[in-house]
Amino acid sequence: MAAIEFRGVTKRYGESVVLRDFSLSVEPGERIAMIGRSGCGKTTVLKMVNALLSPDEGQVLVNGENVLQTNQILLRRQIGYVIQNVGLFPHLNIEKNIAYVPSLSRAWPKPQRQQEVARLLALVGLEGNMAKRYPSELSGGQKQRVGIARALAAQPKILLMDEPFGAVDEITRRSLQEELLRLSGELSLTVLFVTHDIREAMKIGSRVLVMDAGEISQLASPEEILQSPANAFVRELVCGI
Amino acid sequence: MEFIGSIFTLYWERADWFLGLLGTHMLLSGIAIGIAGVAGLGIGVLISEFRKAAPVVIGICNVCYTIPSISLFGLLIPFLGIGNPTAVTALTIYAMMPMVRNTYTGITGIDRDILEAARGMGSTRWQILWRVKLPLAVSVILTGLRSMVVMTIAVGGIASFVGAGGLGVAIYRGITMYDPAMTFAGSLLIAAFALLADLLLGFAEKIYKKKRRMF
Numbered sequence: 001m002a003a004i005e006f007r008g009v010t011k012r013y014g015e016s017v018v019l020r021d022f023s024l025s026v027e028p029g030e031r032i033a034m035i036g037r038s039g040c041g042k043t044t045v046l047k048m049v050n051a052l053l054s055p056d057e058g059q060v061l062v063n064g065e066n067v068l069q070t071n072q073i074l075l076r077r078q079i080g081y082v083i084q085n086v087g088l089f090p091h092l093n094i095e096k097n098i099a100y101v102p103s104l105s106r107a108w109p110k111p112q113r114q115q116e117v118a119r120l121l122a123l124v125g126l127e128g129n130m131a132k133r134y135p136s137e138l139s140g141g142q143k144q145r146v147g148i149a150r151a152l153a154a155q156p157k158i159l160l161m162d163e164p165f166g167a168v169d170e171i172t173r174r175s176l177q178e179e180l181l182r183l184s185g186e187l188s189l190t191v192l193f194v195t196h197d198i199r200e201a202m203k204i205g206s207r208v209l210v211m212d213a214g215e216i217s218q219l220a221s222p223e224e225i226l227q228s229p230a231n232a233f234v235r236e237l238v239c240g241i
Numbered sequence: 242m243e244f245i246g247s248i249f250t251l252y253w254e255r256a257d258w259f260l261g262l263l264g265t266h267m268l269l270s271g272i273a274i275g276i277a278g279v280a281g282l283g284i285g286v287l288i289s290e291f292r293k294a295a296p297v298v299i300g301i302c303n304v305c306y307t308i309p310s311i312s313l314f315g316l317l318i319p320f321l322g323i324g325n326p327t328a329v330t331a332l333t334i335y336a337m338m339p340m341v342r343n344t345y346t347g348i349t350g351i352d353r354d355i356l357e358a359a360r361g362m363g364s365t366r367w368q369i370l371w372r373v374k375l376p377l378a379v380s381v382i383l384t385g386l387r388s389m390v391v392m393t394i395a396v397g398g399i400a401s402f403v404g405a406g407g408l409g410v411a412i413y414r415g416i417t418m419y420d421p422a423m424t425f426a427g428s429l430l431i432a433a434f435a436l437l438a439d440l441l442l443g444f445a446e447k448i449y450k451k452k453r454r455m456f
Contacts (some may be wrong), residue, residue, distance in 0.1 A: 047361075050361055052357070052360060052361055073363050073364075073365055074363065075363070076360075076361060076362060076363030077362065077363030078363075081358065081361040081362055083354060083357065083358055083361070084354070085354045087352075087354045087355050087357065087358030087359075088355075088358075089355060089358075089359075089373060089377075090355075090377070090453075091376045091377055091453045100362060101362050101363060104362070104363060104364055104365075104368055134453065150362075151362075160361075
């Protein structure tokens with residue numbers, strides 16, 4: 001059974017169609033890197049998985065269940081979500097930020113919380129003494145790592161990432177990418193990753209999904225995309241590498 | 242110098258009377274601040290959750306706020322008679338606007354990314370409000386509370402014109418008996434009380450922000 005499946009999904013904002021008859025099947029453990037111009041519909045795809053947006057036509061299924069017919073609150077708690085600009089809560093320290101999702105369902109009693117947070121901090125390569133600091137005291141790269149730790153706290157099997165490394169410098173980005181590859185392997189995560197950087201897409205994705213104007217231009221392994229681009233748009237995209 | 246001396250003589254000679262007035266003033270403004278604080282916060286939260294109602298509600302609050310204070314007191318007399326209930330009601334109506342507006346502004350001004358993250362991680366609407374929106378709006382709400390408290394204490398000085406107690410009684414007496422020292426003595430206590438309340442709230446605000454590293 002596919003971890004994530006789109007069946008003929010169309011989405012409109014008013015008159016403009018952002019997603020047209022979009023179908024995609026993501027197997028468990030796959031990493032799909034979505035790339036395209038801004039406004040091509042990639043973020044829309046992401047937000048439909050955790051039901052922040054709902055399709056106008058077609059269906060979105062997570063683990064075989066239609067996301068519109070399941071308990072969306074519980075669904076979201078089972079899906080890790082990392083967004084652009086991190087979205088860490090500035091009024092909570094790192095420990096409470098990371099423990100946010102488990103705290104929503106009261107999953108961790110306090111002593112366990114400290115242990116779990118220490119484990120997660122180590123997992124994303126941060127020092128344990130970060131726990132009591134606040135987001136404003138962290139560097140961009142550290143915030144991104146905390147964002148990932150927070151997304152992993154409830155032990156999700158699916159991770160949605162919307163340009164998570166957009167705001168950090170090149171060196172930090174590379175190490176964060178390595179970290180993500182390692183983690184997704186260790187935890188056998190299914191990852192849906194949105195980016196506008198073709199190199200990043202090629203590095204992260206086990207398959208790369210090139211989108212243009214709400215439709216799939218090409219969905220293939222990075223090698224295949226490089227060797228046989230499906231159309232002019234994809235060719236233009238990969239010619240810089 | 243002589244004038245200031247006469248004020249302190251007044252305080253000294255009539256300490257009990259002034260303390261009584263101060264006590265009543267604290268009580269009247271305290272009740273109004275309490276009611277407006279809770280109700281204003283509640284209304285502010287409601288209109289930030291149901292945005293369509295916001296322009297109407299804020300409009301009403303603005304209109305109430307622009308009524309000159311003395312006429313608002315006067316307008317209430319036919320309904321509530323003369324005395325403390327009228328004063329408290331008028332003060333409460335005045336105090337609502339800054340609370341409602343600042344609660345609304347505080348909540349609606351929160352970074353959309355943060356709210357999206359909260360929703361995307363599976364928070365219920367109530368959890369978003371309680372754990373994210375309100376804590377992040379606190380400093381704006383506190384600013385509104387501070388100006389509201391100072392204003393209520395100051396406007397409370399007019400309450401004696403509708404037969405209520407408080408330090409306005411001293412001011413009113415000073416005016417009618419042509420005793421500037423008396424007027425000044427009452428005003429000075431109101432100002433001191435307002436200033437003290439503002440300082441205390443400012444202190445509380447500072448502690449809250451420091452604890453959460455919000456500068």
